[in-house]
Every structure is written in structure tokens, then in C-alpha cells.
Amino acid sequence: MAQHDVEITISQTGQVRVHVKGVKGKGCLEYTKWLAGVVGRVKDEQLTSEYYEPETKSRIDLKQDLNIEE
Amino acid sequence: MSAVVILTPVVISSWPAITAAVAGAAAGLGMVVKETVKEAVEAAEVNVEQSVEVELADSEVLAESLATGKEIVVTKADMEIRVGRDERGRCTVCASGKGKSKVELKQIAEDFAQKMTQCFVYNRVMSEVKSRNFQVVNEEVMDDESVRIHVRRWVD
Numbered sequence: 001m002a003q004h005d006v007e008i009t010i011s012q013t014g015q016v017r018v019h020v021k022g023v024k025g026k027g028c029l030e031y032t033k034w035l036a037g038v039v040g041r042v043k044d045e046q047l048t049s050e051y052y053e054p055e056t057k058s059r060i061d062l063k064q065d066l067n068i069e070e
Numbered sequence: 071m072s073a074v075v076i077l078t079p080v081v082i083s084s085w086p087a088i089t090a091a092v093a094g095a096a097a098g099l100g101m102v103v104k105e106t107v108k109e110a111v112e113a114a115e116v117n118v119e120q121s122v123e124v125e126l127a128d129s130e131v132l133a134e135s136l137a138t139g140k141e142i143v144v145t146k147a148d149m150e151i152r153v154g155r156d157e158r159g160r161c162t163v164c165a166s167g168k169g170k171s172k173v174e175l176k177q178i179a180e181d182f183a184q185k186m187t188q189c190f191v192y193n194r195v196m197s198e199v200k201s202r203n204f205q206v207v208n209e210e211v212m213d214d215e216s217v218r219i220h221v222r223r224w225v226d
Contacts, residue, residue: 001224006204008195011216014187016077016195028072038198039191040080040128047073 006031015043079191081129081161087190088131088161089142092153094189095182096144101151104143121166122175126183129161144182151182192217 007019016039020028036042081088096103141154149167156162163186165179196219199206204221211217 001226004223004225005207006199006221008199008219008221009212009216010188010191010195010219012188012214013184014079014081014191016079016191018073018075018077020072020074023072032073032075035195035198036075036077038194039077041078042075043078044076045073046075 004031006035008035016040079128079187081126081187081190083131083190083194085131085155087193088153090193091186091190092142092144094193095185096151098185098189099146099182101144101146101149104145104150120170120172120175121164122172122179123162123164124176124179124183125156126161126163126187130159131155131161149178151179153182153186188217192219195219 002022004023005021007021009017009019011017016035018032018035020031023031032042032045081091093103095101141152144151144153148169149165152164152166154162154164163179163183165175165182167175167178170178196206199219199221202223204223206219207222208220209218
């Protein structure tokens, strides 16, 4: 099983910083897309090295779990 | 690391969720919820000298549960803050108080609006992560009054 961590920081003004850890490939975008839908809209996005690593099968399951609409 | 995203909050919700955020903000700022829903006409205090209203950017209070002109009132000493919904559906925060300048009242109203937005986002995020079966690993209030929530899930 893979451990997926999400660190959510809500600033004093309500702005939110989401840091997804442990998710390889485009799977991390499913988390950010989901939280963007919950909070509001994306102001800035930075992809890190792990994003470019081969993604795993869990991405598909994750999308179903989170009920993200295409 | 995988991705870092900055999100700008949009406050679109029904009145009960707004009320919960107002109550949270009031508690955080040492204020007391005076009345949960009050007619705007009745809210005008005779002894209030100044009053300033600010609007929450990117906000919309859904109309089904609150008619225009009703509001929630929180107080602290001689200060009164009224949160309501204007004709366009925007959420408004009006600060009034005796012996305060317009500049001071504007600052108070903006501070409350920010705290309320933070509480709204917090309630929304926590409700979502719990409903998606995330485990809350840690939660802390930082020195700059931001709230950090660390959640985890296990995926096959």
C-alpha cells in the first residue's frame, strides 16, 4: 500500500496552500484538483520532481474514490 | 514532494455554513454571538456613532435559506459586527462602535472577514477530508495564525 500525505495550510486570510507528498506522477493532481473544487480556485501551482516519476495504478482508484468529475 | 498548489478561497454556501464560520471567527476573536438571525432594521443601535461595511470578495450566500436584509450579530464591549447578505447575494461584514474612527472600523471589519473566511475554509476542508476517509495526522495553529492540517490515506 502507498502512503499519500496531504499538508493543507490555511492562512489568516483564508488562502490555502496544499502540499501533496508521496504521490508519483499525475496522481498528485487528482488531490489538488479535488481540493481546488472544495476551496475555490487555483492561484499558483508548482510541480516537483516526484510528479515526473512513473505513476502507479493507484491514480485510477484515487480518482474514483474522490469522485472527481472530468 | 509531488506538488504544491496555492488556492484562493471562494465563499459560496448556504447560510448555516456561513453562520458556523461567523461563530468560529467570533470565538477566535473573543466576541460573542448576540443573535443568530436578526432583522437588519432592528440592528441599528441608537448609540452607534460610526459604521463601516466591507464585502467578502468572491462570496455568495445561497438565497434559499436567508432573505436579504437578515443578519447575524456578534459583539465585544462597545463593538458590534453584523454579517449579512446584500441584494446581489454577496456576504457583507459591517462593523460599528462608539468612539472608533472609520479607519479603525474598516480594519476591524476586514480582520473579521478574514477570520471568517479562514473558519469557513477550515470547516469545509475538514468536512471533506473526513468524508473521504482521510486520517488527520496532525493539526496545529502556527505563529502567524495560519492553521496547518496534515492528512493521510493509504492507497492499494
